[in-house]
Amino acid sequence: MAAHPTRSILIAVAAVAAALLLAVTVALGGGGSARRADRHAPAPAAVLRPIDPSASTADQVKHYAAEARAHPSADAYVKLALAELQMAREDANPSWYTRAEALLRKARTLDPGNPTAVAALGSIAAARHDFVRALGLARRSLRMAPGNAYAGGVAVDALVELGRYPQARAALQRMLDRRPDLSSYSRASYILELDGRTALARRALRQAILSGAPVAENTAWAYLYLGNLEFGRGRYAAAGRAYRMAERVDPGFVHARAAMARLAAARGDVEAGIRLLRPVVAQIPLPAYVIALGDMLSAAGRPAAARKQYSLARLQEQLYIANGVNVDVELATFEVDHGGDARAAVARLRELRRTQRSVVVADALGWALLRAGAPRQALVFAQRALRLGTRDATFLFHRGAIEAALGRRPEAARDLRAALTLNPHFSILHEAQARRLLEEVTR
Amino acid sequence: MVKRTLSLLAAALTVGALAAGPAFGSSHREAPLISGDPEADLTDLYAFVDRASPGKVNLITAAVPLEEPGDAPNYYKFGDNVAYDINIDNNGDARPDVTYRFRFRTHVRNGDIFLYNTGPVTSLNDADLNVRQTYDVWRISWTAGGAMRKSTRIGNDLPVVPNNIGPRSTPNFHGLVTQGVRSVGSGSRSWAGQSDDPFFMGLSQIGDLVNVQPKGAATDTLGGFNVQAIALQVPKTAIVRPGHPVVGIWSDTERQTNVNVLTGKGSGALTQIERLGMPLTNEVLIGLDDKDRWAQRGPRGDAVFDHYLLNPVLATVLGAPDQNRTDILAAFHTGIKGLNQTGGPHADLLRLNTSIPAAGTEKHLGVLAGDLAGFPNGRRLADDVVDIELQVVAGELIGSPNDVSDNVQRNDRPFMAGFPYMALAHQGFEHTHHLPASASRIVM
Numbered sequence: 074m075a076a077h078p079t080r081s082i083l084i085a086v087a088a089v090a091a092a093l094l095l096a097v098t099v100a101l102g103g104g105g106s107a108r109r110a111d112r113h114a115p116a117p118a119a120v121l122r123p124i125d126p127s128a129s130t131a132d133q134v135k136h137y138a139a140e141a142r143a144h145p146s147a148d149a150y151v152k153l154a155l156a157e158l159q160m161a162r163e164d165a166n167p168s169w170y171t172r173a174e175a176l177l178r179k180a181r182t183l184d185p186g187n188p189t190a191v192a193a194l195g196s197i198a199a200a201r202h203d204f205v206r207a208l209g210l211a212r213r214s215l216r217m218a219p220g221n222a223y224a225g226g227v228a229v230d231a232l233v234e235l236g237r238y239p240q241a242r243a244a245l246q247r248m249l250d251r252r253p254d255l256s257s258y259s260r261a262s263y264i265l266e267l268d269g270r271t272a273l274a275r276r277a278l279r280q281a282i283l284s285g286a287p288v289a290e291n292t293a294w295a296y297l298y299l300g301n302l303e304f305g306r307g308r309y310a311a312a313g314r315a316y317r318m319a320e321r322v323d324p325g326f327v328h329a330r331a332a333m334a335r336l337a338a339a340r341g342d343v344e345a346g347i348r349l350l351r352p353v354v355a356q357i358p359l360p361a362y363v364i365a366l367g368d369m370l371s372a373a374g375r376p377a378a379a380r381k382q383y384s385l386a387r388l389q390e391q392l393y394i395a396n397g398v399n400v401d402v403e404l405a406t407f408e409v410d411h412g413g414d415a416r417a418a419v420a421r422l423r424e425l426r427r428t429q430r431s432v433v434v435a436d437a438l439g440w441a442l443l444r445a446g447a448p449r450q451a452l453v454f455a456q457r458a459l460r461l462g463t464r465d466a467t468f469l470f471h472r473g474a475i476e477a478a479l480g481r482r483p484e485a486a487r488d489l490r491a492a493l494t495l496n497p498h499f500s501i502l503h504e505a506q507a508r509r510l511l512e513e514v515t516r
Numbered sequence: 517m518v519k520r521t522l523s524l525l526a527a528a529l530t531v532g533a534l535a536a537g538p539a540f541g542s543s544h545r546e547a548p549l550i551s552g553d554p555e556a557d558l559t560d561l562y563a564f565v566d567r568a569s570p571g572k573v574n575l576i577t578a579a580v581p582l583e584e585p586g587d588a589p590n591y592y593k594f595g596d597n598v599a600y601d602i603n604i605d606n607n608g609d610a611r612p613d614v615t616y617r618f619r620f621r622t623h624v625r626n627g628d629i630f631l632y633n634t635g636p637v638t639s640l641n642d643a644d645l646n647v648r649q650t651y652d653v654w655r656i657s658w659t660a661g662g663a664m665r666k667s668t669r670i671g672n673d674l675p676v677v678p679n680n681i682g683p684r685s686t687p688n689f690h691g692l693v694t695q696g697v698r699s700v701g702s703g704s705r706s707w708a709g710q711s712d713d714p715f716f717m718g719l720s721q722i723g724d725l726v727n728v729q730p731k732g733a734a735t736d737t738l739g740g741f742n743v744q745a746i747a748l749q750v751p752k753t754a755i756v757r758p759g760h761p762v763v764g765i766w767s768d769t770e771r772q773t774n775v776n777v778l779t780g781k782g783s784g785a786l787t788q789i790e791r792l793g794m795p796l797t798n799e800v801l802i803g804l805d806d807k808d809r810w811a812q813r814g815p816r817g818d819a820v821f822d823h824y825l826l827n828p829v830l831a832t833v834l835g836a837p838d839q840n841r842t843d844i845l846a847a848f849h850t851g852i853k854g855l856n857q858t859g860g861p862h863a864d865l866l867r868l869n870t871s872i873p874a875a876g877t878e879k880h881l882g883v884l885a886g887d888l889a890g891f892p893n894g895r896r897l898a899d900d901v902v903d904i905e906l907q908v909v910a911g912e913l914i915g916s917p918n919d920v921s922d923n924v925q926r927n928d929r930p931f932m933a934g935f936p937y938m939a940l941a942h943q944g945f946e947h948t949h950h951l952p953a954s955a956s957r958i959v960m
Contacts, residue, residue, distance in 0.1 A: 242777045249773055255553075261775050273775060273780060277775045284553065
């Protein structure tokens with residue numbers, strides 16, 4: 074037996090610290106240079122104090138900021154960065170992206186082989202809608218740590234947004250085959266929804282919900298998406314149930330409130346929508362919510378109040394741009410729908426489409442081209458938007474309106490009818506117009 | 517396990533890893549980036565000969581790390597589309613010959629899943645228990661080639677012991693635990709439900725400045741946390757081949773793949789999420805690049821991981837010989853000669869020589885202390901696997917006797933004297949954790 078108790082304590086601590094170092098990096102889905110760790114004693118890296126995951130994000134940021142100050146290390150910076158990215162999600166302040174990015178760069182300086190830092194930079198690129206960059210970083214991270222679920226998820230998201238659907242499906246199926254869990258099932262639901270496979274998309278979301286997410290908020294998002302899927306199929310009662318479930322699994326989940334507001338307004342109670350959405354916007358002024366509130370105020374006959382929201386949305390978009398977020402699709406669609414410069418929107422979207430060949434961008438470009446007075450070109454993109462067989466009332470309405478402008482009355486009637494059958498109250502902005510157009514083309 | 521302590525942190529990170537986006541109106545939808553799957557996350561595996569019934573063996577595994585007791589509104593359960601398997605190799609080929617498979621179902625009485633109970637729960641079928649689980653147990657036998665020979669359901673719709681919520685909701689939790697013991701065929705008993713996390717270790721605040729818990733004052737870092745546990749007691753004859761008392765055991769979790777984005781239909785095939793044989797193998801010894809690969813395959817091909825055991829980083833850190841450590845390889849991949857060697861391919865298995873009777877007095881250092889009925893000959897709940905593994909890696913078996921220790925030698929709660937042996941789950945009130953223990957500070 075070893076004679077010196079202090080020494081044995083130190084050894085045990087070293088051992089546990091080493092074990093922890095390995096464990097931490099694994100918990101992160103990699104981190105630290107794996108090969109280095111295999112062969113050599115790990116570099117003296119700080120192993121951080123854990124924090125109760127149910128602590129508020131603000132407290133987590135505070136906790137990891139203190140850890141990063143006390144033990145500056147790649148791990149500490151990565152953890153603080155991830156906590157800050159969660160803050161961005163909760164308070165819709167995009168300046169967190171800038172701060173998190175700086176931390177991740179510091180982490181990479183200290184540990185160039187840290188796959189989590191690279192994948193997290195990929196997440197930031199995706200959040201900024203730079204999907205080419207996101208894909209590159211995700212792939213780099215996957216080369217460092219093959220099979221890393223975090224990086225794999227970033228890659229799938231980027232491929233979907235770049236419109237590289239066959240690759241996205243294949244990558245996603247690999248994820249599903251490896252780990253059929255919330256992370257892969259929830260992505261599957263989106264691709265299946267784009268593919269027009271509603272029943273299967275619903276099943277994927279149910280599986281995601283059943284998958285036992287470690288954090289309630291994850292399950293809340295799955296319920297939210299389930300509600301949106303039902304809303305998109307005009308199943309409003311089912312949508313409401315799903316939104317309520319989202320709120321119940323994660324009390325205070327603000328996005329469920331926003332979705333309920335949209336649902337209430339769609340079903341004709343615009344005042345209830347406004348009542349529900351105001352506190353949401355006060356809490357997280359995401360442009361999409363601010364614009365929706367403006368649309369509701371406009372529908373309620375309060376154009377001045379609506380204009381105030383629209384200016385706020387433009388300000389918010391500027392804040393996003395200042396923090397490196399590409400909001401071209403959002404801004405272009407907003408301007409097109411609210412009497413802005415359609416030609417400028419077309420130019421923006423054309424530029425974007427050089428890399429982002431998704432159905433979402435194709436739809437936005439088609440719609441902008443119609444408003445810019447180029448319905449023939451518009452139709453080309455509206456067709457591409459629907460090439461996967463996506464069952465989306467807005468896409469169908471856009472194509473119907475373009476066909477109507479081209480005098481293709483039967484096609485227009487078919488699309489407009491399909492849109493209004495699929496989701497009769499798909500948009501408080503466009504529903505009336507869709508009905509009017511349908512009447513005109515069937516007259 | 518270390519991993520579990522750390523998964524506190526991992527959970528925090530998964531939240532951070534979620535991409536932001538509005539509920540609607542965004543140009544794209546970002547999916548959550550979580551990679552955690554606690555319901556399929558195995559924490560420990562135990563196997564030991566029963567003391568009261570020397571002809572029987574107890575097999576225990578647990579999942580869902582770091583359950584915060586009584587953490588409304590999140591109550592813990594087994595996964596509904598997870599298969600929990602305990603596998604036994606009885607001919608040394610590192611393939612399962614017998615598998616006990618546990619499948620769970622959640623039942624909700626009044627449709628509101630957020631009310632766990634509507635009054636005091638005094639029995640397992642109490643109408644006040646709103647959310648409850650039941651489970652089936654299957655005994656599967658396999659051919660030498662790995663094909664399923666026979667699958668028999670030996671337990672049907674058995675009740676799962678609920679969460680220990682607190683004195684008002686579960687006033688006699690011990691009674692519920694006892695009611696959970698069910699017969700599953702001749703001489704076999706099964707139990708599933710919430711228990712205290714039986715793993716114990718003394719981990720304190722770690723940084724580049726480390727707080728070490730001094731001897732005597734050290735407390736179980738995993739004290740105050742619960743897990744979902746499965747315990748099975750079977751006659752030795754149900755798992756061994758006559759004349760070959762040594763078996764190799766591992767548990768694994770599998771999830772059903774119910775959706776296929778390419779073909780449109782899910783096969784329903786089971787995909788292995790995790791496996792567990794020897795304690796701490798994947799957490800501590802296997803390299804980062806290989807952790808997923810290790811978890812997702814069976815033990816039969818484990819020879820590819822030999823080098824992690826022959827040249828362990830942990831040995832380097834401990835200042836012990838770190839090359840060609842055949843002693844560590846034997847303990848993890850072949851069994852110890854004259855004790856529990858299985859022969860056949862190298863494989864990470866919890867090896868139990870069932871012919872060694874239970875010890876009259878258990879020693880927490882097991883075989884290292886001359887108690888052959890303890891780890892690494894199987895594993896009992898009270899075996900101090902952290903100290904044993906640290907001492908072995910530090911060279912105990914190769915001429916460097918040592919007493920490396922984390923200074924925690926027992927669980928924070930006493931284990932039950934009889935089956936299912938687990939320590940009672942902590943309740944929602946009156947539990948404490950010991951994570952940030954105040955202690956002396958030593959500079960490394």
